[in-house]
Structures are given as structure tokens and as C-alpha cells.
Amino acid sequence: MDEIILTQPDDWHVHLRDGERLATTVPYSARSFGRAIVMPNLHPPVTTTRQALAYRDRILRHVPPGNAFEPLMTLYLTEMTTGREIEHAAAAAIAGVKLYPARATTHSEAGVSDLRRCDEALACMQEQHLPLLIHGEAITPGIDIFDRETVFLERELGPLLQRYPRLKIVLEHITTAAAVEFVRQAPPRLAATITAHHLLLNRNDLLLGGLRPHYYCLPVLKRESDREALLEAASSGSPKFFLGTDSAPHAQSAKENACGCAGIFTAPAALELYAEAFEQSGRLSHLEGFASHFGADFYGLPRNSTTVRLRRESWSLPAAYPYGPDVVVPLRATSTLRWRLLC
Ligand code: NCD
Ligand code: ZN
Numbered sequence: 001m002d003e004i005i006l007t008q009p010d011d012w013h014v015h016l017r018d019g020e021r022l023a024t025t026v027p028y029s030a031r032s033f034g035r036a037i038v039m040p041n042l043h044p045p046v047t048t049t050r051q052a053l054a055y056r057d058r059i060l061r062h063v064p065p066g067n068a069f070e071p072l073m074t075l076y077l078t079e080m081t082t083g084r085e086i087e088h089a090a091a092a093a094i095a096g097v098k099l100y101p102a103r104a105t106t107h108s109e110a111g112v113s114d115l116r117r118c119d120e121a122l123a124c125m126q127e128q129h130l131p132l133l134i135h136g137e138a139i140t141p142g143i144d145i146f147d148r149e150t151v152f153l154e155r156e157l158g159p160l161l162q163r164y165p166r167l168k169i170v171l172e173h174i175t176t177a178a179a180v181e182f183v184r185q186a187p188p189r190l191a192a193t194i195t196a197h198h199l200l201l202n203r204n205d206l207l208l209g210g211l212r213p214h215y216y217c218l219p220v221l222k223r224e225s226d227r228e229a230l231l232e233a234a235s236s237g238s239p240k241f242f243l244g245t246d247s248a249p250h251a252q253s254a255k256e257n258a259c260g261c262a263g264i265f266t267a268p269a270a271l272e273l274y275a276e277a278f279e280q281s282g283r284l285s286h287l288e289g290f291a292s293h294f295g296a297d298f299y300g301l302p303r304n305s306t307t308v309r310l311r312r313e314s315w316s317l318p319a320a321y322p323y324g325p326d327v328v329v330p331l332r333a334t335s336t337l338r339w340r341l342l343c
Helices: 021-034 049-060 083-091 115-126 145-163 176-187 196-200 203-207 226-236 269-281 286-297
Strands: 003-007 011-014 035-038 072-076 097-098 132-134 170-173 190-193 242-244 307-314 321-324 326-327 334-343
Touching: 003 286, 011 021, 011 242, 021 049, 021 321, 035 049, 049 072, 049 083, 072 083, 072 286, 083 115, 097 115, 115 145, 145 170, 145 176, 170 176, 176 190, 176 226, 190 286, 196 226, 196 269, 226 269, 242 269, 242 286, 269 286, 269 307, 269 334
Parallel strands: 011 035, 035 072, 072 097, 097 132, 132 170, 170 190, 190 242
Antiparallel strands: 003 307, 307 334, 321 326
């Protein structure tokens, strides 16, 4: 197979940032994806429907002419989110509400310290069929960073599934074999997104032979056995696992720093990176379900009716892209990519 044709894929988890940085992020996401679930962790966060719709307008101004890219907006859950706000969100076709455990990741300070304080919002989301999108890491001090996802599954996600028996949940960017197993065992209203970088890299890539800041993200890369379990799940054909890049750009100076930011910018070659991972698993034919069907099905949206073509071809990304007043380094900068999306 030297060329594959896929239903136009969607990205079910992306950070587009704001302001002049949209000029970099939006065209790259729009190049590969028909729709994208846009994360609300701006500074200050997107906590109201009004803010989400204004953010959507700012994004749309950067979509290249003739491109039908559709940003799907989310709200940032806080302990103050009201049922009324959730009703507004549902009425305005907001696609989901994002749970950031407080201080778990970039711009999560306004997030949730105690999920029981969000009962009004969560109960209303369940009624309104608005999915909860979760950054699944436990934040109790002292938990080892490599265990934060696994601890979250037991202490938070299990009880949450029981307390809200009809709430739809996406466990975002899973990173462990334990999360794969948890999602497999759970009812169909729980699904998970998987990033390209967690399918391609493990913690040795991050830490062995020198610290690689451009491989640092949250949840942090795990063991090779976890990577293998993720790749198996993504390429298994199970509709519970679908594409979410978690493309999360930071300026080069913020990454190559004594206290570097978490986030990997994969948008410029996102689909190509997934194709490479799926080819590694020997199941390239399962890429379409994962990238283009299962996410739309889970969110209750129609599958895209257009197609895209990927060709086996060697090419490479530049060392960096302009990013507002800074530059941003993409994953795989200057190294060879094996697949190319034909535009
Ligand atoms: C994301 C970011 O930079 O906004 N960073 C990351 O490492 N993935 C936040 C997030 O999704 O955790
Ligand atoms: Zn993210």
C-alpha cells in the first residue's frame, strides 16, 4: 500500500491557543482535519458559552479560504460552573465540558480540586447529554508522576462512572496499559483519545541520553509496554479508542528552559505520524476507523463525507515555525517522515 484514501479525519482534542498564535495553529489543524474539539485552557480559561462562541469566531478568522474546518467548542469546568451555564452550553451546541484537576497541567489552576463540588454541573451535563472530557491524572501531593493516571482511574473515574450512570465521558490522551484495560472494561459511554506521540514514543525517548524537552508532555510518556498497549488498542478496531492529537504548542524558549512547559506540537504532520504508528502495528487498514469514524460516532455527529489521501513519501518539517513573536518547534522537526498527506 503506497497510497491510502481515508474519510476526512477529525481531531478530538487540540490546543489552538489564542491571539496571533492562531495564525500558526489553525491552518495546520485545518490542513488535516475536518473538525476539532478545541481545548478551553486559555489564560483566563473559557468558562462560559459566551466566551466559547467568541473564541470560536477568532479561530474561524484563521481558517484558510475554501477550507471547511469546523472548531467544536468546549467549556472549562470549575467548582463554580452552574447548571444554568451547562444548559446554555447545550443549547449553543458546545461539544463538551473539560475537567482539569487543579494544577495537573498547563493552565489548570482554575480547575477542580474536589469533583464533589461539581455535582450541579455534572448532573446537568448528564441530563443535557453533554460529554465530560477528562484530563485523567490524580493531583494528591506525593503521588509519583508516572502513577498519576492509574491512581485517577481507581480513585476518581470509577466512582464518577457510578455516581452519574448516564454521563458520557472521554478519558483524554490515555498513556498506560492500565487505562486501556479500564476503558475496555467500562460501558460504551466511556471512550478514550490517544495521541500520536504516545503511540510513537516512550519515557526512554524523553530521558535517556539527554533530556529532550520537545518530548515532554502531560500525562508524561510512560513505559514501552504502555506504548505497545496503546498501539494495540488504537489499531484494534475498537470504537472506544479514537484520535485526539493533544497538539499543544509552546514557544521554543518556554520548552528549552530550566522549567520547561508540557506540550508537544504535532499538528503540522499529525495524520502522517499516526499513519507511521499504525503501519508499525501492521494494521494500517484500521487507521480510518480510529481517525475518521469512531470519534464522530461517539459524539453523535455525522461522519465526514469528504476524503483525504496519504502517500508513502519521504519529506521533512522545518526546524521551527513562526509563533506570534516567538517560534515553535514541531515534533520530528527536520527528521524524515514516511507518509505525506496530499493537499
Ligand atoms: C497541554 C497544554 O500545553 O495546554 N499540555 C500537554 O502536555 N498536553 C495541556 C494538557 O492537555 O495537559
Ligand atoms: Zn490537551
